[in-house]
Amino acid sequence: MRVTVLGGCGAWPEAGRAAAGFLIEQDGFMVALDLGYATLPNLLRIIPPERLDAVLITHEHPDHCADLHPLHRAWRMRVDSLPPLRVYCPDGVLARIEGLEGGEDVAELRATLEVRPLAPGVSFALGPWRVSSRFLPHWVPNAGLRLDADEVSIAYTGDTGPSEEIIDLAAGASLFIADATWPGHAPAHIPRYDLTATEAGRYAAEAGVERLLLTHFWPGTDRSRSVAAARAHYDRDIMVADEGVTISVPPR
Numbered sequence: 442m443r444v445t446v447l448g449g450c451g452a453w454p455e456a457g458r459a460a461a462g463f464l465i466e467q468d469g470f471m472v473a474l475d476l477g478y479a480t481l482p483n484l485l486r487i488i489p490p491e492r493l494d495a496v497l498i499t500h501e502h503p504d505h506c507a508d509l510h511p512l513h514r515a516w517r518m519r520v521d522s523l524p525p526l527r528v529y530c531p532d533g534v535l536a537r538i539e540g541l542e543g544g545e546d547v548a549e550l551r552a553t554l555e556v557r558p559l560a561p562g563v564s565f566a567l568g569p570w571r572v573s574s575r576f577l578p579h580w581v582p583n584a585g586l587r588l589d590a591d592e593v594s595i596a597y598t599g600d601t602g603p604s605e606e607i608i609d610l611a612a613g614a615s616l617f618i619a620d621a622t623w624p625g626h627a628p629a630h631i632p633r634y635d636l637t638a639t640e641a642g643r644y645a646a647e648a649g650v651e652r653l654l655l656t657h658f659w660p661g662t663d664r665s666r667s668v669a670a671a672r673a674h675y676d677r678d679i680m681v682a683d684e685g686v687t688i689s690v691p692p693r
């Protein structure tokens with residue numbers, strides 16, 4: 442299994458970076474996991490759009506789904522007669538993307554994307570994977586996702602505040618991709634709907650994951666501070682979601 446980071450910024454992309462997105466390859470099956478601002482150009486460095494088999498989107502915030510819009514255009518305009526692209530997402534994502542189109546183009550968008558709802562607690566087969574979801578606390582419905590294949594597994598929080606559900610989602614995962622918006626302390630003036638790197642490290646340790654990939658960094662964050670904060674609680678592999686980083690996970 443191979444994961445390539447398409448972007449690791451939260452909220453908006455810094456210069457030369459992109460917002461949340463990952464490309465997951467397993468047995469030749471290609472899944473995009475979130476497609477935030479500026480992730481599509483990074484995806485297209487690796488594969489043409491028609492090589493994608495499916496897209497999973499955790500929630501409707503544009504730093505997680507905005508580049509589904511240019512992907513839809515590339516899918517529709519670049520190659521004739523592709524079958525619809527499967528997109529699994531919670532309610533709200535499609536409305537955000539449709540807002541960038543108008544008139545008949547909305548109908549074309551709906552014909553291009555085969556949208557399947559991600560509801561809390563669903564479990565379904567997707568290529569070599571069994572995908573399951575747990576909704577985690579955020580400003581909008583956010584599907585924490587787990588992908589299990591033979592001898593390898595990925596858990597991804599999307600954006601989440603502190604929750605014991607995270608430990609169940611990530612239990613024993615080969616790779617845990619965790620919201621780490623701030624290094625040490627969350628701002629006191631907003632509700633707790635994102636994690637610190639300290640919390641990401643603590644959840645990684647409690648869930649017994651094999652590797653931790655920190656992501657969704659607030660722009661300007663010193664990512665080495667985030668690693669140090671997570672390291673205080675978790676002593677196995679800690680990686681940072683810098684664009685272009687590729688993580689190969691061997692089967693157990």
Ligand SMILES: [Zn+2]
Pocket residue numbers: 500502505579600
């Ligand atoms: Zn969000």
